[in-house]
Amino acid sequence: MEKHYTESKVKGVSTGTTILAAIFDGGVVIGSDSRASIGGEYVSSKTINKVIQVHDQIFCCIAGSLADAQAVTKAAKSHLSFHSVQMESPPLVIAAASVLKELCYKNKEELQAGFITAGWDRKKGPQVYVVSLGGMLISQSVTIGGSGSTFIYGYVDAKYKPDMTREECQQFATNALALAMGRDNVSGGVVHLVVITEKGVEHVVVPGDKLPRFHDE
């Protein structure tokens, strides 16, 4: 596989991605593209899953080195499930984000992975947290990440409104991801969305040919 690896900052398979999460009235939408690349030039997978379930109503999106991100989310899932057994209740979204943050901060020298955590809990309802590369944890109502996110900051700042309806938010997320995938070479494939509300979780997959098209396509 050495021939695929050129000068990429991430060793091995990179998610080189676009990830996004946004709160709407009554829930949260979290989504990503589905491309995994090596060395910035070889697409090693067109259908990689970057929206990972860490608990019943808490999901997280991964960016950076695929190996590191998968290892961290596995450890986080196990911590959270133990925490939830000890507390005898589902974990809070902030707890899930903190578990990821601890792992990222304590191992910041070795790891190259960032996360967006989104979910619903009884205490604060829908929430979105960002855990960056070095282990910073902040809460936001809408957030984007990954290499493709640079192309859609303008779109997100202009188009996001708090208290959108579920359909509006789903459309906003799909549009944002489609725009990023259209400009970033290491993002692509299909759009994976997960909509989390008090009632439960719904997965939506938008295949490549059903993605919204813009004026120049």
Next chain:
Amino acid sequence: MALSSVLQTHPAGFNFDNVARNSALEGLFEGGQTPKPLKTGTTIAGVVFKDGVVLGADTRATSSEVVADKMCAKIHYISPNIYCCGAGTAADTEKTTDLLSSNLSIFSLNSGRNPRVVMAVNILQDMLYRYHGQVGANLILGGVDCTGNHLYTVGPYGSVNKVPYLAMGSGDLAALGILEDGFKHDLELEKAKELVRASIHAGIMSDLGSGNNIDICVITRQGVDYIRPYQESEYKDNRNVRYRYRPGTTPVLTEKVVPLKLEVAQEAVQHMDTA
């Protein structure tokens, strides 16, 4: 390192037990040049079909430009229902799969169950991640268990992906072309075998590091059919591997016999108790 239980985790970090041995070995080679690790330079592929999984591999192992092994087995046994194809450094793929296989046998004996493919994948992922890419093993794991037919890829850094069809190794791009074109969900057995054979064949034709014969392994609920070789290379040679020469082939010019006189220096008798 064999674990008495797969649920036991290793101590963190790298294992440096072999450093002293390696530096001692380096002194034995002229110019301090240790031999390069044997790479498989391979084409391996896998396809999930209606009743199970088909895995395929070429059989060439190279050591730089020389073909070191013409009939190397790249499809490794993991458990009765799981097999694994390996690309990358030959020793790494061999040992990693052996370790996985023994740990899973212990698990099977302890729990009384056949291992699931996801379990094998998780153990491999943990093992390879712990070594941060130093273990050069690119593996395709395929198997059938109570939850269905599965095909996974595990990379050397520990990344995992679950897919319906897959090719790895230096000939992967050529093989992937054939798979992308011919793959459909729920293929019949014969079509699936033919698809895998064609993809490995494309890898063999287009890649210098792959060649010789094609091995196929079909895993279904009923059992495993390991066909080795499934297709033989058209470029077979008829060399004998063993050469035996008649006594007298080389003429004997002179003969001198010197008897060695040995004396008994010491004699000791020890009774063995067999009761």
